[in-house]
Amino acid sequence: MELPKEYDHNTLEEKWMNTWQDSMYYFDWDSNKPQFIIDTPPPYPTGNFHIGNALNWCYIDFVARYKRMRGFNVMFPEGWDCHGLPTEVKVEEKHGITKSQVSREEFRRMCVELTETNITRMRKSLRRLGFSIDWSNEYITMEPAYFGKTQRSFVQMHDCGMIYQQNHPVNWCPRCETAIAFAEVEYDSRSTHLNYLNFDKLKIATTRPELLAACVAVAVNPDDERYGDYVNTEVKVPVFGHNVRVIADKNVDPTFGTGVVMICTFGDKQDVRWWVEHSLPLRKAIDKTGKMTELAGKYKGMGTTECKKAIISDMKESGLLYKQEDLPQNVGLCWRCKTAIEILSERQWFVKIKQEDILNTANEVTWIPDYMKVRLENWTGTMEWDWCISRQRIFATPIPAWYCSDCGKTKVAKEEWLPLDPTQTQPPESCECGSSQFRGEEDVLDTWMDSSISALHVSGWLSDHPLLLPAQLRPQGYDIIRTWSFYTILRSKALLDKRPWDTILLNGMVLGEDGHKMSKSRDNFVIPEEVIVKHGADAFRQWAAIGGTTGSDIIFLWKDVVAGSRFLQKMWSIVRFSLPHISDKPASFTPIDLWLISKLNRLVKETTEKMDAYQFDETFKAIRGFAWDILADNYIELAKSRLYGEDGEGKQAAQYTLFVAIETISKLLAPFLPYFSEEIYSHIKQESIHLQSWPDVNESRIDAGAESTGEMIKEITSAIRRYKAEHGMPLNASLKEIEIYSTITDASDIAGASNSTIRLRPGTPDFELVPREIKPNMKVLGKTYRNKAKSIAEALVNADMKLSDIGSITIQVEDEEITLDLSCFTIEKERLLKGKAVDILEAGNSTIVIMR
């Protein structure tokens, strides 16, 4: 059966997608094979699979398919990280409500419904991209099966003292009305005013006069001579009239403003540090919604911006404010809604961070690229307080705890009660005080509490299966090192005292064609589906493989995808030509066959090493280079005359060589091009290529001798081809006669490829050998002669070339006589003809004489 001329990616990819069975990729919990569990990132179910996710998944799939072919028991699970604000916002939009208008249950139900729709859509994208996902290991964090584990992890960590409740300053988003973790704070530079105030006896400068009501102290630098007398005295806060102490602290910058700062609870993180250090009282001037409290007197009920405006105008009027300056400022924002955060002291749940544990565990993991580990280390070193895990939201894992209505004591659930929602269920036992009236905790868990046990979940934690932690691989983007990597390491260590994975593989970000991060506003946004429709999943996957080195940012370029589809077409043509000519019956190889087989084994060796090192770009480029250059442009051209010729040993050898090459290449391509490789393999064998083994290297077939002989034949042939091109002849033109002076013993393929009669001649032709140039070998000279190497090289170039006949050259350098043997230089020779009507070509250590 002849293949169609063009490779039709649309039809064939759809065909294979619908043919493949999910069970091909199931992880076998009872297998004897070595395990390879991949702790894949659970995407947020927005409904659209982003191109950055797609890159990440391509890397994962390359690894998963490769490892499977290498005999590993691979788990490529698919998780969905459902909880969080974006879905809550979408649901409010979709139903035209705010979450307070419906019951918690009803709101949660709406969120679940939207998430399910989105997951269904995204599953389709995943399938279409050809990912070998193990759907028997899918997990959905909003389902009881998963969030029950999240709750159990909470209870376990609470019971061993890793989770506690405390009044503590937290980053607070007044718009979302929730606490957020440091990892959720984003920074942006804005400009503000520095206001100079008459502050009792002192003058202070502040950017936040609206926090005057929350002022609990005034600080100066202990070495600042201007203010030494004031330290430990009291001053009266203007407008509000309460007295505060003047304290000395070396962290006050005497050159900033007036050198006097007011400490408020809380204006920024520095205030928190001072507050703790000097045991200052707490004055809450801002409430959870970002409004001023009664402490603010007449400003009560105003928003912070409004209050700031009002208080400034009042103080200007009364002369308290005497100067204003512009000041650039970095403001902390809520990463979801970009509202400026406040620091409020609230009762929250925290997870203890043990920096040592995290750093030690991070050291047990192999980081690829290794320098990415530094990011985790730096982040760990800058943590100022524990991880705040409570959120004031609805669509999230409920915190399994209650408060006794009588004594107020907190009751945390027992593991066997879980999963549950404390706002819907009462605890099955009464409080220590005897009361059985409880109020369920309404706070919910940070979504990172869900996803940071993904490694544990997929490895069989709290299941009927054996625990297989650590997983082998964690693939993820470097942008979430400080969150997902950090929290996973923390939790794995805390819950099981183990590292979560052996290796973490970081991928870069996908940039748009203009080199900037993709965003809808920049109009450089591309979605994977768009690429698939135009060029197919395999072409897209090629872009992922060769667009850049693993770990670096990668620009999405359409031309890379186009180049990918061209390679598919080229490879298709190769297979289309080969199919009628292949045979799996071995025969005795000719020199050019041996050359190809040697190169092929070298390719297998190289690609195996590179895949083991996760160097997808290099692997794929090596395969493509082999197929295009070595196989198509050279081997096939050279073997054609045998393939088209009469039956016999030579023909059979070419048929077999071609078979081996096609079969091997299709297997090497399988991890990258699942559809294409399956299609071509289906024309050779009846089984799926994705159930085959990765090719073995046959070391005995890697033969430098065979390669150099083949290289000579190749060089000679292309020299003849070039000769024809330069003389304006068609490449299939027949030349009168060609004489080749060479060490090769078989010129039949050359004859075939050049369509001419070839006469092989031994030894040196009847020409004069004239040395033309001496080329010094700096590698040898440098090592041997060090600082003299330069002058020796100069002398060599100018030496009398006839001297080299005896195999060495003696030269004078700086009054010293040095004899250099053949390892130190090479002689370029020119062959001159003795008056014959011929053209001479030099190629592959041979002389080609073409009769005119």
Added chain:
RNA sequence: GGGCUCGUGGUCUAGCCGGUUAUGACACCGCUCUCACACAGCGGAGGUCCGGAGUUCGAAUCUCCGCGGGCCCA
């Protein structure tokens, strides 16, 4: 402000534990419709490897300084 990272022909990119004619793709210019492929083949032009200093016999590759991008953060 700090950390990490990158800066290679027109564009993108490999090489970067020192010694290669500096890799490949796209674009460009010739020639060829050759029996798998014109989404091709063959040939060609095009690079002070960001700038400067240093280490070295020798640096795209190592060190330092500077300039310029990117990312993460304060």
